[in-house]
Amino acid sequence: MKPYEILAKHNLKRTSCREGIIAVIMAAQHAISENEIREQLEGNYDRTTFYRSFKTLEEHKIIHKIVVDNQVIKYALDNSVTLKNEHAHFYCFKCNSVQCLESVHIEKPLLPDGYVCTETEMVIKGICNFCKESGSK
Amino acid sequence: MKPYEILAKHNLKRTSCREGIIAVIMAAQHAISENEIREQLEGNYDRTTFYRSFKTLEEHKIIHKIVVDNQVIKYALDNSVTLKNEHAHFYCFKCNSVQCLESVHIEKPLLPDGYVCTETEMVIKGICNFCKESGSK
DNA sequence: TTACATTTGCATCAATGTTGCATTTGAAAA
DNA sequence: TTTTCAAATGCAACATTGATGCAAATGTAA
Numbered sequence: 001m002k003p004y005e006i007l008a009k010h011n012l013k014r015t016s017c018r019e020g021i022i023a024v025i026m027a028a029q030h031a032i033s034e035n036e037i038r039e040q041l042e043g044n045y046d047r048t049t050f051y052r053s054f055k056t057l058e059e060h061k062i063i064h065k066i067v068v069d070n071q072v073i074k075y076a077l078d079n080s081v082t083l084k085n086e087h088a089h090f091y092c093f094k095c096n097s098v099q100c101l102e103s104v105h106i107e108k109p110l111l112p113d114g115y116v117c118t119e120t121e122m123v124i125k126g127i128c129n130f131c132k133e134s135g136s137k
Numbered sequence: 138m139k140p141y142e143i144l145a146k147h148n149l150k151r152t153s154c155r156e157g158i159i160a161v162i163m164a165a166q167h168a169i170s171e172n173e174i175r176e177q178l179e180g181n182y183d184r185t186t187f188y189r190s191f192k193t194l195e196e197h198k199i200i201h202k203i204v205v206d207n208q209v210i211k212y213a214l215d216n217s218v219t220l221k222n223e224h225a226h227f228y229c230f231k232c233n234s235v236q237c238l239e240s241v242h243i244e245k246p247l248l249p250d251g252y253v254c255t256e257t258e259m260v261i262k263g264i265c266n267f268c269k270e271s272g273s274k
Numbered sequence: 275t276t277a278c279a280t281t282t283g284c285a286t287c288a289a290t291g292t293t294g295c296a297t298t299t300g301a302a303a304a
Numbered sequence: 305t306t307t308t309c310a311a312a313t314g315c316a317a318c319a320t321t322g323a324t325g326c327a328a329a330t331g332t333a334a
Contacts, residue, residue, distance in 0.1 A: 183313070287324085301308100
């Protein structure tokens with residue numbers, strides 16, 4: 001599905017900033033930070049415009065935030081767009097990348113009585129396949 | 138273990154700000170936000186002092202950050218201080234509290250070849266036992 | 275092409291992260 | 305207890321980021 005089709009589906013106007021953000025995220029191999037998106041985005045948008053476009057896309061659940069910690073926040077297309085299952089994310093300390101681990105499904109945890117789960121986030125941290133090979137540290 | 142003993146164990150000077158922060162976190166039932174800690178802290182410290190004390194305690198792994206999302210960040214004593222096992226955290230959308238779910242242990246996930254896990258964070262979101270009872274929304 | 279609601283860019287303000295530096299303080303040595 | 309010095313504090317200052325109001329520009333449907 002193309003960026004403008006996604007916008008149309010959510011009844012959002014097709015603006016170049018929104019379209020560009022979606023395009024950059026779609027093109028990225030891994031989840032990507034706000035600054036990386038801004039750098040790769042064509043056109044020089046005011047930071048408020050970028051901020052509001054971003055917010056709109058999040059609110060409409062087109063893009064999804066993956067919070068590794070408050071220093072490392074990355075974005076990917078929402079599962080509803082990619083049609084992926086709920087899955088864990090992997091953060092690599094070496095290359096700082098965040099990858100979707102589609103093979104690691106998240107099971108509904110067994111909660112104490114009275115607790116109701118509606119959402120689960122799981123971030124696994126360590127060294128990824130690629131970085132393991134390279135260098136000693 | 139008392140706040141000043143924890144500081145001593147980590148070779149940190151016993152200052153009232155550090156001691157106070159630890160005391161407030163120890164006294165709290167749940168994980169607690171930076172602002173809540175600041176409010177409950179006796180004495181009026183400069184925000185830089187507070188910021189640096191906080192940073193020091195984090196760096197020495199005395200306190201531990203639980204990042205629900207970038208809007209909701211709470212702190213608790215680190216597992217090495219409380220002697221708890223690695224466990225999941227529960228975030229309640231209604232009361233905004235973060236509770237340790239000691240009963241929900243986190244198993245080492247089965248990762249794709251070459252991936253090495255050193256740390257795992259799991260945040261379960263929903264409605265907690267207490268809030269389930271109260272009101273319809 | 276027109277018309278209007280939405281979006282943009284800019285100004286602005288608040289909150290927060292961070293650093294440098296002179297002064298104060300904790301704790302170890304005398 | 306007093307002295308001593310590295311470490312911590314308070315303050316000023318600056319950068320970054322979240323957020324809002326408003327006039328001008330833009331997207332889209334009539």
